[in-house]
Amino acid sequence: MSAAVARTGGISLIVMAVAAALSYGYVQGSLVVDGDAAGTFANLQASPSLFRAGILGWVLIMACDAAAAWALYLVLKPVHPGLSLLGAWLRLAYTAVLGGAVSSLIVVSLLTGNREVALSGFTRGELQAEVMLHLHAFEAVWSAGLILFGGHLLIIGVLALWSENIPKPVSVLLLLAGFGYIVVHLCGTLVPGYGEFLQIIKWVFMLPMTAGELGLGIWLLFKVPAARVRAQAAS
Helix, strand or coil: HHHHHHHHHHHHHHHHHHHHHHHHHHHHHHCCCCHHCCCCCHHHHCHHHEEEEEEHHHHHHHHHHHHHHHHHHHCCCCCCCCHHHHHHHHHHHHHHHHHHHHHHHHHHHHHCCCHHHCCCCCCCHHHHHHHHHHHHHHHHHHHHHHHHHHHHHHHHHHHHHCCCCCCCHHHHHHHHHHHHHHHHHHHHHCCCCHHHHHHHHHHHHHHHHHHHHHHHHHHHHHCCHHCCCCCCCCC
16 A cells, blocks of 8 residues: 555545535535425525535535545555445445435526526526525435445454554544444434434544544555554454
């Protein structure tokens, strides 16, 4: 494994975290008003360029996901080739699902930023309802995909735990993050009515879900060039 591969993985994970914070945390967080179709529609019409920038951020995230899947496979292949390959395929499958979710955001951009669409026979109320439907579709499809992403992180966490050089706190955070993603989004998909319960679970797993991959990215960027990942004798 070359230092360039490790740095590619580290940079991809860090760039992805920043892009997600901007696209989801800032752009959608500032424009989408939960439960307020009229307010959301007005915000999106007032800031079409900002919303499109958020979509470009999601495209960047998908590219980083693909690069990270490839880099992590190569980094962790010496630990266990089969599991590292499965982990890579799970991340690529999640990326494909995310691409489907982002297509709903493109439809929202067309409905709110294209005057010809707005004048094509829809009433304003119908347009607002259609926009909210596609925004909810994005959330639902992305949430389902994050179950696959949780499976990927569980595998990466196990491989990191088996390796000699990856810090054990990072391994534990990855395992907790993987478990957290699966629990939160599986419950959100199967029992969406329990909002307060899901919020509690999200708060419980917020730290590992945030810090797990970011910690791995920092380690790949700065530590791997000095040490190869090797499997322990337990394998």
